[in-house]
Amino acid sequence: MINLGAAVLFWCSAWTLNVVLARSKLHGHRLVRLLVPTLFGISVLVLWEGLVTSLDISPIILPSPMDIAERLVAETATLWEDFVQTVLKGALSGYLIGATAAFVTAILIDRSMFLTRGLLPIGNFVAALPIVGIAPILVNWFGFDWQSKAAVVVVMVFFPILVNTVQGLKEASVMQQDLMRTYAAGYWQTLLKLRLPAAMPFVFNGLKIATTLALIGAIVAEYFGSPTRGMGFRISTGVGSLSIDLVWAEIAVAALTGSAFYGLVALIERSVTFWHPSQRSEK
Amino acid sequence: MRSVLPVLTVLIALIAVWISAVAPMNIRQSLDIAERAGVSVVPESARVRSETSRFYLMYRNPDEILRGYALDRPRLPTPKQVGQELWKTTGEMALKGRAFSKRSLIFHGWITLQSTLFGFALGTAIGILGAVAIVCSRTAEMSLMPWAIISQTIPIVALAPMIIVLTGQLGIEERAVPKAIISAYLCFFPVLVGMVKGLRAPAREDLELLKTYNASGFATFWKLRLPASVPFLFTSLKVGIAAALVGTIVGELPTGAISGLGARILIGDQFGTPLAIWSALFAAAILAGALVTILTVLQKVTLKRMGGAR
Incomplete structure (x- = not known):
């Protein structure tokens, strides 16, 4: 009970500190903007730890954050092997193939008004469908190893990126395109120097949505059969064999990977579309 | 409303791609079944066929291609098969008054x-x-x-x-x-x-x-x-x-x-x-x-x- 009291006390004081910080004049400062959510996250973890230890919850139901951290350190080799199998081989290769295919398709479609008008509603519809369901079919077609996972990821990321890129290619205004014409620019020059740069905020929007989808696809596909490694495999077998702390360690890795992947794409976006209003607000 | 015609065209094109993909996807399975039924197929054993290109198999066994469109457990079913299965498990069962049976x-x-x-x-x-x-x-x-x-x-x-x-x-x-x-x-x-x-x-x-x-x-x-x-x-x-x-x-x-x-x-x-x-x-x-x-x-x-x- 003492632990729980301490944890609740910590939560309250962290929240109070956050209120003070948010109301102070410093609230716009970058450091404070980072500190407030971090403090909130830490206080949630402390509350979790306090709850688990003081209420004596069995580690089979919910392990404490400390147990999970211990597992993370102890099982680094296994976790790394799973990471390579699921993220680097499955998700990343599928993401790259799918993104390239969608990008090229978008540029090809864009040349024909008819095709754009026909494909955009279909693409929008398909992007809203539960595509993960095709995982068992593709595992059946491409075998158990990472190729089938990459195939699922390709299909999942294709439509969001396609739809966003096609929309982005419409972004350059008629005036701007006319200006390019007066410069005697050809189709490819207009595309490279005007329309693609103008489309980039949209393209990156699609790429960012696709990062999460890629991980989801790679993990779900492993539930339908995989070699004896990989995050999805470890999670599904871990739940069965009650090594719950390893499952949570695996979840922590997945969460960190997802955030890092998203962050990486956002970082690239920032350097590519530095000119866009949404990127230059905080100065 | 302007986009009805383009959407329909794209849909028809997609279905056409799907139907034409059924033949190569199912050719190995159709040949296996044909061989078991006593029909002579060109590379004879299933082992050899699994290492041969699907299109070459189609080229050598043109008579067996159609079999791929009526398999029970196809690798890739035809749109018609999917539609029939969908109707069988929804509309038909509802007509029989068993809309909420566990198989529907x-x-x-x-x-x-x-x-x-x-x-x-x-x-x-x-x-x-x-x-x-x-x-x-x-x-x-x-x-x-x-x-x-x-x-x-x-x-x-x-x-x-x-x-x-x-x-x-x-x-x-x-x-x-x-x-x-x-x-x-x-x-x-x-x-x-x-x-x-x-x-x-x-x-x-x-x-x-x-x-x-x-x-x-x-x-x-x-x-x-x-x-x-x-x-x-x-x-x-x-x-x-x-x-x-x-x-x-x-x-x-x-x-x-x-x-x-x-x-x-x-x-x-x-x-x-x-x-x-x-x-x-x-x-x-x-x-x-x-x-x-x-x-x-x-x-x-x-x-x-x-x-x-x-």
């Missing part, structure tokens, strides 16, 4: 729909409450918003089996609960973001006008901010309900669920009946389309009654 997709679709709507309601409530908290309190904004974004970068499927174990350990036997939690997790974020945008949509002049009326904070919220957020709310609800359906199906896939469209996919995989997988997939697509359409109609009616021209 109407029954499984209903199970999935229940969890989806439950999760959608939960996710929408969390999203709206979160947005109100974020708009009202700067502390909440600064501490919650980054975590809301991070929560969406976490692959929920990794958490899905854990959520099911946890709810099971807590003594919740109802299978719909973990599925609804997963779909709420996927669905709350678009609603949150849309509502924050919507609640902040009123222009400064409007807010100042209400100030000159001496309106309280609550009145400003109720009479200005909330109505202004409705168009944003509907746009994000449409994204949210699609996400909720994805969440439910993901919740049914890895967990050994026995009913629901995701479970049909899982069972179809385990028993090697591709037609069941394909028909469940299409049923899910139809469900998604119907849900989004309903919300679009609701959006149009509501905005019209509110006097909006958007």
